[in-house]
Amino acid sequence: MLDQKPADGTIGKALQVLDLVADFKRPVRFAELQEKSDFPKATLYRLVQSLTNQGMLTHDPDRMTYAPGVRLLRLAHAAWQQSSLARIAGRHLDKLAADVDETVHLAQLDNAQVLYIDKRVPKQPVEMYSQAGKVGPAYCTGVGKVMLAYQREAVLPQMIAQQSFHRFTDFTLTDETALRKELKAIRDRGYGFDREEHEPGIICIALPILSRGGRLYGALSVTSTTQRTDLTKLEKLVPQIRETAMKISDEAEAWRFPDPHGGE
Amino acid sequence: MLDQKPADGTIGKALQVLDLVADFKRPVRFAELQEKSDFPKATLYRLVQSLTNQGMLTHDPDRMTYAPGVRLLRLAHAAWQQSSLARIAGRHLDKLAADVDETVHLAQLDNAQVLYIDKRVPKQPVEMYSQAGKVGPAYCTGVGKVMLAYQREAVLPQMIAQQSFHRFTDFTLTDETALRKELKAIRDRGYGFDREEHEPGIICIALPILSRGGRLYGALSVTSTTQRTDLTKLEKLVPQIRETAMKISDEAEAWRFPDPHGGE
């Protein structure tokens, strides 16, 4: 799927293995890993062992399977609390979802893919990790296209190169030319749509979350269905969404300047 | 605090750095890391660089700070979906919390510490990563002691050695002898208490989640306050909690045997 990494050093290799295990959606046996990986047996074995010792993988001795380890949860907790927008954005998402009465997504870009950081479904309790951490394609989702649109030109080519351009629906943009044109339109307009490009019947409107300096923090979207609404109606929500995005951005900005007298 | 790791290989060192960054609750500068770490400057620098390249850390060029990276969320998502009990346990926790109308915790052991996997507070929506991934001491919490009690004797000594035995309250067990005695009592009884050992006024009852074969999956607890209830009343909940634990265990067991005809 996606594995043309320069893989700098041992760390890169180890993380490659970690990803490999994570990509199986179930506990996986050593032989299965070996099959999917280019590493020679002994090397892979030692990588897996190291990761297991470190708690990044858990090993089930009975079934002889490996799975992502609990240590990742602890680290993700830390990531959640600071690096990502999530902590700051939480209450804003609550409000936005309640105001517009539609599903709201918060996403960031991770290695040319969309990584969903948070989600709100109106009148429905959130499930914890079941949504956050999910990944999706960038070229055919609202948040994905918006984030690509606000990427620096220098890094865009390699990001576009990583898109699969798989045709999910009749509306999916399936080549670079179409995507480039769409990104241009998004930049001009300041927001983007998903016109049933990923799933039939699912449409959305998405805005970037930008810093004062123009740096991209992430993206925000309101998703609905063609049965409930249409793009024209969604477009009317732009001011509300933009205001939410700006509030999140402002708080993120403030958060990154720690108290100058910050002791412990 | 806690850093006497054998640190096997480069992977261990890299993860040590990752932990270090995570332990700061805010974006951190290189010099701060250097101060807290034993690594020579150049070495630390390259470790941080590798981690950043790999997306395990994010680097803010403006502020010159590092923070845990978004890639961790993706990995944690995977961990959540399979390795941990959380996915399976979710609905059982819902039910238990509603039935007993008290706070319910689900925890696993991570490197001699308690790692909270999930939490339910009755009549209150859950927040996503804000709770899951949190860590706590093992020697003075209900879930922690229970999980220590069902640990194999061979690994216990080093786990106990890693406990700080800090006196949080008048009831905290502050030495190995007292803890050993308590663990014995828990094994005999099949469940454990927290008698305001970690926080004044907070009590809980905890049960292990064991496989048929006696392997420890994690622990389940019902927490309350001395104002609302007492240990005797909590003890009456044991059958309900045990039933929940068994259901979770059974499903976990079943889940680990993938469909024999498992194609994809």
Added chain:
DNA sequence: ACGCAAGTTCCATTATTTGGAACAATGTTT
């Protein structure tokens, strides 16, 4: 302009990783 501190790069030395092949343990077929 100067000094100071934080971040970054260099490179010979050192330690770790590598991977082919042998070995052990487990399960399956004849």
Added chain:
DNA sequence: AAACATTGTTCCAAATAATGGAACTTGCGT
């Protein structure tokens, strides 16, 4: 029950990557 097949684990000399002291660069305050 014996031979076989499969999967997981260990060995060790060769190859590679990590190391860290010191030098270099950059940005800031005086």
